Amino acid sequence: MRKILIVGAGQSGLQLALGLQDRGYEVTLMSNRTADEIRTGKVMSTQCMFATALGHERDLGLNFWESQAPRIEGLGVSVAGPDGSRPVDWVGRLDGYAQSVDQRVKMAGWMETFAERGGQLVIHGAAVSDLDYFARRYDLVLVSAGKGELVSMFGRDAARSPYREPQRALAVAYVHGLGPRPEHPDFHAVRCNLVPGVGEMFVMPTLTTTGPADILFWEGVPGGPLDVFQDIKNPADHLQVTLELMERFLPWEYDRARQVELTDAGGTLAGRYAPTVRNPVGELPSGGLVLGVADVVVANDPITGQGSNNAAKCAASYLDSILAHGDKPFDRDWMQATFDRYWGYAQHVTKWTNAMLAPPPEHVLNLIGAAGQLQPVANRFANGFDDPSDFEHWFFDPELAAAYLASVS
Structure with missing residues (x-):
């Protein structure tokens, strides 16, 4: 039985761990937090997963919340005019529905499932020195933790990374009490509101720890009027600023949001990062090799909502590559080829996302x-x-x- 270590318990790491476990591999999963710590912590993303990505979860029998999460049947775009009008406003219908499940719900539930099925779960914040030791005991080590020291093992691919600085300042609030949308009250849709020269706001239904809810997500051009969340520590203040900016730039969205409340004390998130493609193979001090997964190696800005989708598709692609490799060694050539297979898809996401960040x-x-x-x-x-x-x-x-x-x- 082949032994595989996966470091990082997000969408890609857990999906891949559960998929390999289902195929009889001996899998160890390393996470820096317990399931309870994830479930009771702060929100981590705005994940809206579309039909293909949801299909990968369904194929593995991991769609535990499909009947509870709102079904998103459309995607709409509005462009804000300087006078508060909407010169552009439309909704496209999806061929297959999308869904958003708060990663605190999903990752905690999947982690518990992995342990219940006999997987080895190690709660430890891994450093490069840890992997240097562990790598000798496993046939393959995969790194799916997209932040911290481990990412430094994977060098930036300058030819595929046109931006060196963050292109948006991100601010997220999970809320209850958002009013109905008069334009399409009969179905749920993700709404993208474009404020030229200022940024974007996305509004999407989700399932969170306290039930169905909505996500208010600002993406602000750095240094502009939306770039004001970095020093806000109080969740109530974060929501107040979110609403004030909605009233100023998107009055039609503010009208629906006058009565909203945060879903919980952990329902806000702010930050920024530079979109980056990295080399997929990391080398440990002892010479051992590790393979980067999902946003470790392809991290796009969330302006196109592709993070969780990319993670699911990367995990599915890597799973296929591992299964097809049989008992042969997981050497550098195999690692590069495995990433290249995934990049055949991910390159389109990166090109589109980088284009949407520019005027x-x-x-x-x-x-x-x-x-x-x-x-x-x-x-x-x-x-x-x-x-x-x-x-x-x-x-x-x-x-x-x-x-x-x-x-x-």
Whole structure:
């Protein structure tokens, strides 16, 4: 029986651990927190997972909260005018529904499931020196903890990482009490509100530790009027500033949010990071090799909502590569090839996400505007969040964009 160590108990690490465990591998999972500490801690993300990523969980029988989480059937875009109007406002319908489950709920539940099924769970904040020792005892070591010292083992891939600094300041609040959306009261949708030159706000339904809720998520251009959350420590103050900015820039969203309350004391999050692609193989001081997983090696800004989706798809791709490798050694060539297989998909996410961080060119503005008049365009935008590779065919190139609009006009 092959022995595998996975460091990091997030979406990718746990999904991969449970998948390998189900196939008879001897898996050790290392986490710096217990399940209870995760469940009662602060929110970690804004995870909205689309149909393909949810399918990977379903394939492994890990869709424990599918009947409880709100079904997200659309994705809408509004553009704010300087006078508080919405010159652009549309909703695309998803071919398959999306869902958001608070990672405190999911990761704690999956971690307990892994232990109940006989997995070896080690609660320890691993350093490089720890991995140097442990690596000799395992056939393969995977690192899925995307922050801290371990990431330093994976060098930045400059050719694939155009940004050296964070491109957005992030601020999240989980709330109860958000009013209904009059534009589509019969179904749930993620709403993306664009404030030109200032940033974006995303509003999405979720399932959290206290039941169904909504996420209010600001992405602010650094140094701009939304970049004010860094020093706010009190959750109530965080929510108050969130609402004040909504009233100033997005009055239609503020009207729904006048009565909201935080879901719990841990329901806020703020931070920033530079989107980065890293080399996938890390070398330990003793010469041992480890393979980076998901946002350890491909960390995109959350402006396109791809973090959890990438993590699920990376875990599924790596699982297939491990199973197909049989009893052969997990050497450097295999590690590179395993990442390259995943990068064949992830490159499209990275290209699209980095493009969305920059001011949109004229042809993209035309596409966004056309989606308000042509439902097929709105629907194609929405479903691109599930399969970003589709944007290659109509989004990036002005001639392809014009040809596409002509074909649906």
